[in-house]
Each structure stands twice: as structure tokens, then as C-alpha cells.
Amino acid sequence: xxxxxxxxxxxxxxxxxxxxxxxxxxxxxxxxxxxxxxxxxxxxxxxxxxxxxxxxxxxxxxxxxxxxxxxxxxxxxxxxxxxxxxxxxxxxxxxxxxxxxxxxxxxxxxxxxxxxxxxxxxxxxxxxxxxxxxxxxxxxxxxxxxxxxxxxxxxxxxxxxxxxxxxxxxxxxxxxxxxxxxxxxxxxxxxxxxxxxxxxxxxxxxxxxxxxxxxxxxxxxxxxxxxxxxxxxxxxxxxxxxxxxxxxxxxxxxxxxxxxxxxxxxxxxxxxxxxxxxxxxxxxxxxxxxxxxxxxxxxxxxxxxxxxxxxxxxxxxxxxxxxxxxxxxxxxxxxxxxxxxxxxxxxxxxxxxxxxxxxxxxxxxxxxxxxxxxxxxxxxxxxxxxxxxxxxxxxxxxxxxxxxxxxxxxxxxxxxxxxxxxxxx
Numbered sequence: 001x002x003x004x005x006x007x008x009x010x011x012x013x014x015x016x017x018x019x020x021x022x023x024x025x026x027x028x029x030x031x032x033x034x035x036x037x038x039x040x041x042x043x044x045x046x047x048x049x050x051x052x053x054x055x056x057x058x059x060x061x062x063x064x065x066x067x068x069x070x071x072x073x074x075x076x077x078x079x080x081x082x083x084x085x086x087x088x089x090x091x092x093x094x095x096x097x098x099x100x101x102x103x104x105x106x107x108x109x110x111x112x113x114x115x116x117x118x119x120x121x122x123x124x125x126x127x128x129x130x131x132x133x134x135x136x137x138x139x140x141x142x143x144x145x146x147x148x149x150x151x152x153x154x155x156x157x158x159x160x161x162x163x164x165x166x167x168x169x170x171x172x173x174x175x176x177x178x179x180x181x182x183x184x185x186x187x188x189x190x191x192x193x194x195x196x197x198x199x200x201x202x203x204x205x206x207x208x209x210x211x212x213x214x215x216x217x218x219x220x221x222x223x224x225x226x227x228x229x230x231x232x233x234x235x236x237x238x239x240x241x242x243x244x245x246x247x248x249x250x251x252x253x254x255x256x257x258x259x260x261x262x263x264x265x266x267x268x269x270x271x272x273x274x275x276x277x278x279x280x281x282x283x284x285x286x287x288x289x290x291x292x293x294x295x296x297x298x299x300x301x302x303x304x305x306x307x308x309x310x311x312x313x314x315x316x317x318x319x320x321x322x323x324x325x326x327x328x329x330x331x332x333x334x335x336x337x338x339x340x341x342x343x344x345x346x347x348x349x350x351x352x353x354x355x356x357x358x359x360x361x362x363x364x365x366x367x368x369x370x371x372x373x374x375x376x377x378x379x380x381x382x383x384x385x386x387x388x389x390x391x392x393x394x395x396x397x398x399x400x401x402x403x404x405x406x407x408x409x410x411x412x413x414x415x416x417x418x419x420x421x422x423x424x425x
Contacts, residue, residue, distance in 0.1 A: 001048070001111070003114065003115070004052070004115075005051045005115055007052060008052045009118075017341070021059055023118045025059055025063065028120060029253070029254075029255060030256055030305070033120055037119075038067070042070055046113055050107055051077070052076075052091075052101070054091040075107075079092045094114075094204050095203040096204075098114065108194070109191055111132070113186070114205075118231065119232065120228075120230040120253065121186065123227040128223065128225060131223050132221070135163070135221045138192050138213075139193055139220035140220065142222075143157050143182060143183060144224060144229065149174060152171055152177070156169040157179060158179045159181070165210070165214060165222050187205065228251070235343060235347045238336060246284070246301075263281025263283070263299065267287030267289070267305065273293055276294065277291060279298075282300050295310065295314070299317070301319070304319075305322045307322065308325040310325075310327050311328050313330045314331045316334070
């Protein structure tokens, strides 16, 4: 069977993370969310999959390749244009992306499933397709019900007593919503759907295609199904999803590593004496980490691969991406550290470079003011390695014998002196 994963969006609501990776590559416990979707497709016999890409397309294509590692075949449809001699991304919209593929090769020649690449689900797709075919309609939306105060985040679906869609509202105001039954971004289509999608133009499934079907009195259905759905539609969702999994509120999501104590999962090649640290589960520590005696980790917390947590450092209710180095004086609470960004769980983010430092440090006694830190690295970010090398080369070329406070040590970490104060958050 054939399917499609929508992966061309810019992910503006998930910035700044989507400035570094495309939205479908956002990791949940280290695994890109789109990888889980491919695995679900494969489990239900959907093994010929088209993926539309645009923003940072090469990241997706380089990671998944032709799909054989996942027992599927993948093909990519890049959405872009040449402008002023340069090739630029230009997403076609969800329906427009589907139609671009169909116009190219007629790929969708049977019932097919379309999903968004930014959610984890455990939906029984085989049963969903069966119910779609039973309805005998051109399209089926998989729906679920949410609390009334959440309807403004989603497309709202209104149906008659036969589950045929009579009205579709794309993210209505709470007061205007006619239902609390929402579109999950999971669709089942027949090839005839392309009769209702214009060629060579941007066109969206939720805001344009479905309202057009309603206006033209084309029968299509909505099917409520019982399944888990973890959406990373905005920056706050990443931590919320992570916390829910660690707190046991999501069943079936694979937790990486080996459970060495109740609620403590550990990767391989990691140095960690659990009895010498102050640890409160649930926590996940990735492979290749150096967790030094005397540090404190309070769950729910995730420490990515190849991280270092120094003695006396505190990491509490936080998510650290791979290759993060936390110094002994650092106190990290309710934060996501991703690349060179420091993101609070309410969505506020700040670039470490904008703050004029590559360190995030706070005295572990929360009530104290920032204090000077001597010769310690609070946070090491691989993303700025080249910048550090360039700064070092510039200083060498200046032929000066004096080393200022910004010198780079032999271990390539930036050094803080008595004159430099830690950044407080």
C-alpha cells in the first residue's frame, strides 16, 4: 500500500529549533518523530512512501535515504524554485504537495494514507483504512475529541449522524467552534481526490481542500478512533511530550537504554555512578555520557548522548540535547538546551551567542546572585566549534604575546576568568 508523509513545512511555531533541523526531525527521546511514523507505516503494510520536502530537505533525505533500513521504499518530492539564480524553498501546501507528486508520475493509483510528519501516533492504520473503504467515500479524516478550550489549535470537524462531514473550521475561535471533534492530520484518500486540487499552486488540505469538498457537496467522512497522539506542533510541545512519556502517561513509546534502577534508563559507554549522585527518577541518560559524582539530576529529565555533567551541577526537570557540557556551578531548571539555544518550557528562547557567552551557568543556590566562575566551561556547543577555531586563528595571526580573557584552552573550551560573570536565568 502507498502513503505520504507531509514534511515540507518551515515549522515556524517550533523556532528556534527548526532553524537547525526540520520539524519532522525533532527528536522525542532521541528518535526523530518522522522515524516513528515510517515504522508505523511499515507495520501496517504501507511500504511505498512519498515524502514532500522543502525547508532543510537535505537533513531529512540524508537521514532516511531510500528507506531500506526501515523495510520501506521512500521517494522525495522537493518543493522549491529558482529565484535570482538561486534555488529557494517554496512549499506547495499539503494538498499542493500531494498533487505535485501525482502530476509527476501518477504515483497515487490506489487508496492511500497521508499523515503529518510532526506527530507520534499508535493508530491502527489497517482498521482505519478498512473503515474508510466501508464508508465508500473519496476521503476520510481521522478525528478525536478535545477539551472545548483547545479547539482553536486545530481544524474542527462537524458531521451528520452518518459521520459525513458537513462543516470544516480551520482553527476557529473558541466561541465560534461548532464542535470539539478535531482533525488529527491523518487522512485516507482515493485517487479521485485530485479532481478537486488545482495544479501548480499552493493548496492546503485543511483550510482549502476540505471546505471545497463541503461546498461542492462531495461526501467525505470523519472517523473517531481511539489512539494516542503526541503532537509537536509548537515549541512547548517538545517538553510536554517528553515529560508525559517519562511520567508514564503514554503507553508503548519505546524508552532508549537499559533500566538500571526503577525510572532510570542508561545508554551504553556512559560513566555514571548512580550511588555517588543525587538522582530522582524518572531520568534518561544517553550513551557516551560523563556523569560525574556529586551532581544532581531531578526528573523528569533527559540527558542526551555524549553530554558531561560536572560535580555539583544541578539539572532539574530539563531536556539536554546531545553534546552538552554543564559545569560544576551550573543550575539548569525547567529548560530545554538545544543547539545554542536555551528554551524555557513556556516557549521563551534565547541564543547563547546573543548573550555574549557559550556558557549557561547559575549558582546552584537559586537565591544567590551570579558569582564569578574560574576556569570552568558551563556549556560546550559543537555547533560553534568552527567559530571558536576562527577566533583562535585570528588571534594567532595578530602576533601578539598577550592573551585576553577570551583565549581558547587546548581542550577547545572557552575559559571564563575572574572578570567574567556567569549568566543568570
